[in-house]
Amino acid sequence: MSQALAFPTRGQEDFRYADLAALEPLWPVAQQRIVLAAGERGAEAVIHTGSEAVARDIVIELGAGASFALHLLNAGQGYGRFAVQVTLGEGAEFTLGAAQLAGSGQVLEVVTQVTHAGRDAVSRQVVRSVAGGKGTVNYLGKVRVEPGADGTDGEQSVRAMLLDRSATANNRPELEIYADDVKCAHGCAVGELDANALFYMAQRGLPPEEAKKLMLQAFVAQAFVGADQEEVLLEAALAALGKLV
């Protein structure tokens, strides 16, 4: 998964759905390292809503009992790729809450590899993606539980909402487990906005765009529950939704 200097090909799993033409000028991507010693806590919120293409490669190492929460709004107008590699020590906790909002012709993706290296670590990933027009949203996420990492609790909740039949979502939650006593849950769904709800809302007077925005806002908000900067993230997401709907 580490982004080698050689430019990737589509044959590499983690780049299967990437916009390689947009990635090329950004290559090689510099790694950003976040290292937390035992017992430390940290959080970061990343909001990308600009017009330029972006590729980030974030490596997070969590010592015993450390915890880190990464919240991400991937909603720029160009290509947006966020690769996140996390290694959890004993009893560490990692939270990822990511929302992606892709309009026509855009590719947005979150690619994660979360390694439970010690016992009793917890990882929670909540990814909510919305794609309209010919937009594409991807989530490729692997949870790896190393031998001896018993008591692991790993969760991936991945949902995508397609606003048009021309939009695409590629969601691939993956588990690789080498320990025995492990709790790993993953849920993955791709759907459309509920037509019954849209009519119900229209019947009460909401124009279709407003109704869609309200429902999508609620959908995206699931990724930001509990974030330090929840309000800021929601506000930025709402502004980006306005452009999408």
Add this chain to the structure above:
Amino acid sequence: MLTIENLHATVAEKPILRGLSLSLGAGEVHAIMGPNGAGKSTLGYTLGGRPGYEVTGGSVTFMGQDLLELEPHERAAAGLFLGFQYPVEIPGVSFVQFLRESLNAQRKSRGEEPLSGGEFLKLAREKAALLKMDMDMLKRPVNLGFSGGEKKRAEMVQMGILDPKLAILDETDSGLDIDALRIVGEGINAVMRRPDKAVLLITHYQRLLDYVKPDFVHVLAGGRIVRTGGPELALELEERGYEAVAA
């Protein structure tokens, strides 16, 4: 207020309404009764403009406008409220937010000023009290985790807040226990029994009509009105059944 002439409508290319005509004047309460499959709910959805309910003939005039030309949200802003038989759950969106945005969208399209948060809450509290609904329930996501009866009561609270000219209430009485039926009936009277408003009650049973006294009762069968009478017609239906009365 509402004039339906020779309305034909299909659902999935199947004709359901076949030449339905009906006229409601201001200040009137009409009840439509009829057996399962007669087209009662289709009438409500067609008037509300639900996608998939296609009008293939006839006309509907509402307050002087061609109703069928309007989008569903425009029909709402024009003063049409449809009480759903099965109110829809909307996760993550609170009643308060949903209704305030809905009401303000209606007001905006009528050229009225939006209500502030405080003004809206005052209005919502007043209408919730009318239907004996705890205001805290309106802070919860729309209809989520509500019992059947609570959903119907919430529909009536919404009707109170939105203050429509015409309410089409599709089996609002189903799923209600006796106390809730009385509360809902009184709520309908309080909100809609006005000289400038009208109600179309779609129901299977006479019991709601004990509380909301209709001026006219219509029997819908085979996609058209086959009989019209006064309140006594509902009692006759209850006694003798649709088959005998509609034949």
